[in-house]
Amino acid sequence: MLNFRHEDNTVIAVLQDYITNEVLMVGNMNREALVKTLTTGYVHFWSLSRKKIWLKGETSKNFQIVEEIRIDCDADAILIKVKPLGPTCHTGNRSCFYRSHYDIVNSKS
Amino acid sequence: MLNFRHEDNTVIAVLQDYITNEVLMVGNMNREALVKTLTTGYVHFWSLSRKKIWLKGETSKNFQIVEEIRIDCDADAILIKVKPLGPTCHTGNRSCFYRSHYDIVNSKS
Numbered sequence: 689m690l691n692f693r694h695e696d697n698t699v700i701a702v703l704q705d706y707i708t709n710e711v712l713m714v715g716n717m718n719r720e721a722l723v724k725t726l727t728t729g730y731v732h733f734w735s736l737s738r739k740k741i742w743l744k745g746e747t748s749k750n751f752q753i754v755e756e757i758r759i760d761c762d763a764d765a766i767l768i769k770v771k772p773l774g775p776t777c778h779t780g781n782r783s784c785f786y787r788s789h790y791d792i793v794n795s796k797s
Numbered sequence: 798m799l800n801f802r803h804e805d806n807t808v809i810a811v812l813q814d815y816i817t818n819e820v821l822m823v824g825n826m827n828r829e830a831l832v833k834t835l836t837t838g839y840v841h842f843w844s845l846s847r848k849k850i851w852l853k854g855e856t857s858k859n860f861q862i863v864e865e866i867r868i869d870c871d872a873d874a875i876l877i878k879v880k881p882l883g884p885t886c887h888t889g890n891r892s893c894f895y896r897s898h899y900d901i902v903n904s905k906s
Contacts, residue, residue, distance in 0.1 A: 693845075694803075694804065695803065695804060700809055700823050702811055702820060702823060704820055708818075709817075709818035709819070710818070711811060711813055711820065711876050713869065713874075714809050714811060714823075714869065714874040756897070757897070757898035758894040758895075758896060758897060758898065759894065759896045759897070759898055759900065760822065760823065760893040760894050760896075761886050761887065761888055761890070761893045761895070761896075762893075765822075765823040765893075765894075766894075766898065767820050767894040777870050778870065779870055781870070784869040784870045784871075784874075785867040785868065785869050785874075785875075785876040786867075786870070787867060787868045787869075787870075788865070788866070788867060788868070789866035789867065789868055789875065791868065
């Protein structure tokens with residue numbers, strides 16, 4: 689079985705576009721979020737900051753449809769290949785990883 | 798700057814093959830692991846279980862060479878595109894995500 693050993697009894701979930709293989713985002717899933725994801729086919733996360741389950745896309749309608757799920761060797765991370773129904777990032781970018789690390793290194797904050 | 802908000806003051810780090818785009822593994826990096834990664838060009842992690850820095854490949858010699866680093870929108874996860882010098886997973890598989898979730902669902906443990 690999975691090892692929900694991360695914060696708030698979660699696994700790390702990586703979303704990857706099932707066609708382009710672009711990595712779209714990373715989030716946490718507890719057991720309930722995983723069950724909702726498996727039973728509905730829509731990606732759900734556990735929000736570490738808001739302490740609640742969220743259906744990814746519940747506001748934007750940019751739902752993430754599950755195509756395939758893979759498990760890592762120590763069973764504390766999963767890779768979900770998805771069909772995104774719109775930009776995955778809340779900024780409107782296709783992926784949350786839209787910034788190069790140089791953007792960070794060169795920023796003043 | 799990065800938000801080291803995960804366990805032991807870390808960010809989540811996803812490794813992706815820079816040529817094939819295969820997702821290879823997920824780990825945690827604290828500030829020291831990130832600095833070592835940036836300065837050496839070899840991926841280092843913070844081990845949550847052993848509570849120490851580890852150079853990925855220090856035993857197997859399957860080092861992961863940094864090609865590109867990207868940051869996510871809330872700066873608590875990074876995506877590292879790498880050139881792997883051998884199988885990334887300690888099991889000898891190319892990726893740690895070598896199992897389908899059906900393997901888990903159908904297992905008895």
